[in-house]
Amino acid sequence: MEHLFTPYKLKGLEVKNRVVMPPMCQYSVTNKDGIANDWHYIHYVSRAIGGAGLIIIEMTDIEPEGRITDYDLGLWSDEQIPALARIVEACHQHGAKVGIQIAHAGRKAQDTEQPVAPSAIPFNKDFKTPKELTVEEIQDKVEKFRLAVGRAIKAGVDVIEIHGAHGYLIHEFQSAFTNKRTDEYGKDLAKFGKEVIRAVKREMPEDMPLIMRISAKEYVDGGYGLEESISFSKEYKEAGVDMFHISAGGEGPIAAHGKPGTHVAYQVPLAREIRKALDVPVIAVGRLDEPVLANAVIGNEEADLVAVGRGMLRNPYWTLEAAATLKKETTYPTQYQVSFPN
Template sequence: MPHLHSPFQLKRLELKNRIVMAPMCQYSVEAKDGKPNDWHFVHYVSRAVGGTGLILMEMTDVEPDGRITDYDLGLWSDEHIPAFRRIIDEVHTYGAKIGIQIAHAGRKAEDAAVPVGPSDIPFQPGAKRPRPLTVPEIEALVGRFRDAARRAVEAGVDTLEIHGAHGYLVHQFHSPGINNRSDEYGRDLAKFGSEVVRAVKSVMPDGMPLIMRVSAVEYMDGGYDLEHSIGICRRYLEAGVDLFHISSGGEGPAGQRKPGNYPGYQVPFARAVKQALGVPVIAVGMLDDAKLADATIANGDADLVAVARGMLRDPYWAIHAVRETGGENRPPRQYERAY
């Protein structure tokens, strides 16, 4: 029976434990140029020192106007590669694996003069009205996802994650409440995301798994449910996704249905996708209690667990969690005397 401390392998990705550092925007790019800096270096490397199996770097955007804010990371230029490589190389020094979450904010791009999206529906009352993308612009964006993935691979990543959750561009296209297009990208809600998946896979080495983060349910009134997201995930699986990272919401202000506010509230969504599609999944959402995280793995609800705020509070969460649940996770030799 696997537990939190047990190794995990998917294709050529080998992890020393089942613990994932979830992507969390730092809004800390100083020159607004998209390049990670010393803050990001310390932030990610310290979690590698802290025993994390897989680190997923925060939402990294494929073009400047695809960022949530101008202080977010980007991979729209080859000039970004060295700064990412510096972090990735040092993370590897401590036995952790690392990937980058590639994304476009779409209508949620707060600092874009005019955000874009599948349609002209704003994110929320008072938000900027997005401009619907033309078909040639959509095709060009697919190419930008591909190019960003190629740069991430050149920087040395072990895996990649496409952000198809939390109301960002890929999610916007596969949401019937946001995408009101009448063309092929509206009639087939999985078309854009599937094209992005295939484009990203085309520049990934054989044996490198592709992760996709999805929102299992939406909370806005009239939002989609689990049956819809499983159908979308099935299409993305056919396009080449190897592992799903199951979250929820983020598409707009919550309506009558509200997100949970208790530990493990999204775990049933992860289990449902895993069972329906027979694919490995990452569970996320208030899993910073080590015993709950361990139980999520031991019960077969998910193959990996992602921790977000818990790792913001404690860079060494993984070491502490593995030891608390009966495993051995040796700290760096410089810290061994503390244990």
């Protein structure tokens, strides 16, 4: 039976275990230039030392206006590549594979003077009203996704994740709750996402997997549910997605900040159903911080990889502790071996 410390392979990506550090914004860029700094280096490399199989670098934006805040990472310039390459190389030295989440915040860009969206609907009364994108501007965003992914590959990442969840730009297009357009991008809600997928695949090596993070369910009146997310995920798979990272919420409060995200493993059923319906590998996420629980998700074949967010924020060595708890073999840093069981 497979378990949390069984190696995993998808196309050219081989990870030593099933533990993923999911992308979590640090809001720690110091000069508002989108360039990673020493905080980001220590933050990610410590989790590699701590045993994570796959580390996905936080939401990294395709243009300055696409950031949630001015303190987010970016890949709209070649000047941003070296700092990320330094992080990737160091994580590799400690046995972790590295991905990066490429994104645009859309109407949830808080610090930009004029946010953009498929339709001119603000996120809430505290957010600016976004400008409705023209078709030409939409095509520009597709191109910027492609260019950002090209820079990520130059930085040496092993896998790309496209952010189609949590109420950001791709999610806004795929939801009838936020997309009120009457043109081709309103008639086919998955069109923008599919165009982004096809564009970035042209930049990626053939054996490099493409992950897409989706919100499988919206927790707002008039939002979509699992049936709709299975439908658009099928289209995304056909366009080139190799694995889905299953989250929820974003058009209202992200579920982790309120009901129903108050119990452990609350999103695992969503991951399980999409995995089954599409016959596609998935990453499960959402209060999976207990090693026995995370291990059960893999052993019960509900997901292929397990993302541990808050648990890994609290403890960079979560993966090493999990191996000890589960009595599974893993590689401990030589300097730390004395503190772990043989």
